Amino acid sequence: MNTPSLRIALLLSGDLATRFQADIAHFLCDLSVAPMFFSLPWLRRGPGLLFSLYQRLDRLLAPVAVDPFAPADLPGGLRIRELPDTAQWAHELGRMARADRLDLLIVPGDLEIPPGLPAAFRHGLLVLDFLDFASQAPVQAFAALADPASCWEPRLVWHTAKQPPRLLYRSASAVFPLSLSRTAAPACVTAARFVPRMVRELQDGGPQAWEARATPLEAAPPAAIPGNAAMRRFLFRLARRAAATAWRDIFFRPQWFLALRRGGGDPFDLGGFTPAFPPDASGWADPFPFVRDGVTHLFFEHIDKDTGHGRIAVMTQAPDGTFGPPHTVLHTPHHLSYPFVFEWGGEVYMVPESAQAARVELFRAVRFPLEWEPAATLLPGVRAVDSTLFEHEGRWWLMANLRLEGGSSWDELSVFYADSPLGPFVPHPGNPVVSDVRRSRPAGRVFRHGGRLYRPAQDCSGHYGRALAILEIETLTPRAYRETEVARHEAAVLGQGDSLHTYNSVPGLEAVDGHRYIPRLTCPRRRPGG
Incomplete structure (x- = not known):
């Protein structure tokens, strides 16, 4: 089965995209889908001071081949529409979605979805809920690192008008106990491909393919950007881990x-x-x-x-x-x-x-x-x-x-x-x-x-x-x-x-x-x- 050409939009938290967001857009273009972009620049915020400093130091000490959170260019020739700085942004986005007959909205990050928004898109919304939408910080990866857990799970959640949110795709990834960058980056490189995989499945099998795949959404532990007090406790535990690892590697x-x-x-x-x-x-x-x-x-x-x-x-x-x-x-x-x-x-x-x-x-x-x-x-x-x-x-x-x-x-x-x-x-x-x-x-x-x-x-x-x-x-x-x-x-x-x-x-x-x-x-x- 081949559906007509899909009209897909990507919601950004600012006028500058990250490598993660740009990769999703480029992958969609590879599927002959030219995505539209909407932004909420007034919602953009940075993490706290200690979290930002830790991220910078971690990237220096544990560099990765691809940094999904670095600035990147979106596909050329595609315009970004800025949504109003009011509580009515979802109403305005829904109005434009209906006017342009949009099929799907991609939300790269955890965002409280207004109840009526999924109905404005023919196939609803896909939310990558393991990132903080406003800052694009990998909050779920950080929560697993702070725990520490052995793995964490980026996932893709499907929001539709008449159903509770459902899980469409997931992939457990390793936690590296000494580095947020090494924990988050490879997993986010993989997770950027969740969207084109599901879009290709939608193109080939229609919405029935998603219905067959979707499962009830398990509640995930709440994750948020840690404040400075929480970061001090985390950095103390991290220093102890690093010292134990250094002792082992020396002897x-x-x-x-x-x-x-x-x-x-x-x-x-x-x-x-x-x-x-x-x-x-x-x-x-x-x-x-x-x-x-x-x-x-x-x-x-x-x-x-x-x-x-x-x-x-x-x-x-x-x-x-x-x-x-x-x-x-x-x-x-x-x-x-x-x-x-x-x-x-x-x-x-x-x-x-x-x-x-x-x-x-x-x-x-x-x-x-x-x-x-x-x-x-x-x-x-x-x-x-x-x-x-x-x-x-x-x-x-x-x-x-x-x-x-x-x-x-x-x-x-x-x-x-x-x-x-x-x-x-x-x-x-x-x-x-x-x-x-x-x-x-x-x-x-x-x-x-x-x-x-x-x-x-x-x-x-x-x-x-x-x-x-x-x-x-x-x-x-x-x-x-x-x-x-x-x-x-x-x-x-x-x-x-x-x-x-x-x-x-x-x-x-x-x-x-x-x-x-x-x-x-x-x-x-x-x-x-x-």
Whole structure:
């Protein structure tokens, strides 16, 4: 279904737009929608002194690739209409909306909506309620940071004339405990795309598509710009967090390690794994066991202890069940990780993560397991992380998180499909099919258990790779995707560390990885009798 060209307006709190507002406008233009602009400049206000100073300092100490709150230009040639500085502004806006036959009003921020305003627009209002409308401050992100919570949830709320407000779109994003900028910016870069996604859905499916999607609105804790007294309390707590983090980073260094469980295991019960630590301060992560000619090989990311640069290594299991020393099998100038190894057509292939190269690369084994050659580029021009392939109902599917400029690689899962693992891959029309930092990013092979299809996913709320979720894929077609979380594993299951972010298995062996902190300095051992 294609609706006639939509007439959409954007409500601003001043004559100058932020990058967040400008991005929404540019995305609408990409959908052949030329938005109109209305402004309430008399409503514009700045946050308090301490909040403003904290924001400036935070941006200096924790810079982000894209600042959604920086000034930006709206699309050229589009006029801004200023609404009157009276209590009648909503009446005047409604009158102009009816005169111009406007379909939809976008409100980028939490604003008390006058009761009669949604009726003036054919499809009502869409409100991004996680920002303060008047100041454009990320108040919901700040509330989560001050708490501190492990994640926060930008959302898009639909206001219509004859219904209470309903939730149309949401996406949980991570909280970075030391920075409002790092907490708010990537999430707002993602949230700017909520509006064009829903407008495209409206164009394709009409208002029935929104009715099918809309759910009752859950009450959110009230959030407002903190005053100076509240900011002083927050800054004291923030200083304590920063001091604890600095102490840890001075005396300890992070290390990823593997953990193995032998025998037939249960992916819904991860007890009984034995850690396998690197012999030095380097890291081992993303384990992918693979059986070839009856021999088990364990591929993984080997993290350089000095540079953090990742390369792909393998250890081969001996007849006595032990694993030999690691051998590097792929090493490139760009970072490599997540060595997704699979067999097809009698040959062995690998898809390592190569997001820094801005493409998804496929390698073929020349002399398994040590030598590999490039075989194809599956997805060019994208920064995809943790690409995961599998065959299902006659098609090959590729799942990955795509990193957008300024956005997070943790939050949104995209799906592609093809007739073979060599491609070409077609993007799923529902992309992103998952938008939730707690269950989006792939964490290992898709597997079958009891006749059902499951995928492991990372929970990156709080910090990267914090926990592991197991999702049942209930629907997967070229038009639809649906999944349900059925299990969750915290890092405590390993008995140490603060993260758990990969699960893979082959007959007789399961592998996961964990993350811990080890001392930077070690005391020399005293010689006997010394």
